[in-house]
Amino acid sequence: MAIDDQPKRPVYNSPLTPEFNCEMNTSTQINEHIRLDIAGENVLILYFTELDFTEHDLTLGANEDKKEPSSNNILQSGISETVNSQVQQTVVLLRQHLANEIIDLIPSYASVLVMFDLLKTDHHQLRLKLQQLLKSCTIAPEQQGRLIELPAYYSLESGMDLPRIAKQAKLSVEQVIHLHQAQEYRVYAIGFAPGFAYLGEVDERIAMSRLATPRLTVPKGAIAIADRQTAVYPAQSPGGWNIIGLCPTDMFNAKAEPIMPVAVGDRVKFVAITKQQFLSLGGKLAD
């Protein structure tokens, strides 16, 4: 059955076949703050938003039929500790209850990607299970994560972007360094590359957007800033974050136990060290 009012197109690229509709809704609202969407033939993704009771009550009163709190909410609300904590709790719950059908999970700031085994379940069944499991899910008060201290050798020699950040912030280099280490950060997510921990949030004054052209090589251990996130590069790689120092601690070592010094939910504080300390802790400076 063709849809008559559509412009005629060659058969092979007709986007509007009966089984498919560009306006189709692929999401399921599990409760007021968890939405489930499709992310592939064997992948679903859970999106979490912060529950704002006042706003929610108002919205519900104002338009009853608007079921779906737009995913824009995630963007507007930005990074949230409460939401991230719920992500972590959901991961534990899923690993506990759906270990058999799940291949792997990717938790991030406000989402959990659920990759499942199509030979053991299907998206209908899994959607129902996720609904049951998460519908009445409440946010338990979070146990405070461990506090991990990471040594940081901040200097012009190890942090080539310090002057640029200082200039933009109208601060001195010393003040930028001070602001970066004054803050306690939360580990929001691990990903992108092995051992890459996304830490947030840096003081607004030293937030700095990514380089327009990423560098081909960022050294291992580089402490860097992108927007209000900060991280330590676990290995030498290309990268577009702004480098402010070097950390001598291995962020990922497959042969070590633990493999990573930090886990999601931990708190991280950078502690300034001297060049001598950096070198004696095993840090290396590029020639």
Place this chain on the structure above:
Amino acid sequence: MLGFVVKNSGVLSIIQDAGRFGAFNLGLTNGGPADALAFNWANKLCGNELNSSAIEISVGGLQLTAQVDCVIAITGAPMPLTLNGKAKELWQSFTVKAGDNIQLGFASVGVRCYLAVAGGFTVPHIFGSSATVCRESIGGINGGKLVVNDLLVCQQMSTVSCKNIKLWQLPEYDIPTYSNEVVLKTVLGYQHQHFSVAEKQLFFSSEYKIGKLWDRMGYRLQGRPITADIDGILSEGISYGAIQIPADGQPIVLLNDRQTIGGYPKMGTVFSADCAKLSQYRQGDSVRFKPISIENANNLYHLNAARFNRIKLIRCN
């Protein structure tokens, strides 16, 4: 320990098993064979478990010398294959004797081949898998691609098993064909609601060319730019086949060695069997997308799996 010695590593030859799952939380990607279908056939022709370690050869040029008697099979893109200088067919298993030289030429169409050995290559597992992800320096023999003089350990056939060996070939009509045009069935998802109906129609009716950046991490395409109503999203998990649309509007299809999380809006996800096909295409080849419901993608997945199990190999000795 004996096996095969690498005489020429070719353009890019790497050890792969079915992939590394269960370490996404450390930021490790899954790796695994870019063309899982050809990989599975190579193992099946050797009578192996489908998760056995084999060599993925991209573009060609691999040259090995056997130190043991064994059975091997090579599947995938039509690279000219010789055993001691004499031409051999792909898609069938054959015996190799200690001292034999195996040489692969270069594929003119298609990109990747798989070389499996009966019993699989003995490669240590790291985080549960032997899959090589060069970008992570993880897997394989030393975290990277094969280099000259690497030793690929495998089982030696005993004299008894030599006599009872069964050699197989895939029926000709079941051998995949490789070309320069591919249609990628796509399940809408992720941020597709941030692309207007007009943008989606543009996306599904445009022809894209594979650009100069195409590798196991992802394929960058060039063509009509597609615009989302958002610039970026809070970084989130990326699935195999996810179609990222960065600010320049040029789609990127993310494959086996993709980053685990990222912040570009995504239109949806290419069906896994079509991702495997895509990995056999190269710069300049043309790509189209075709929407498919998740239900139909699931049907196709199961039909493909049933077909793979149903196909009877032909005994060739």
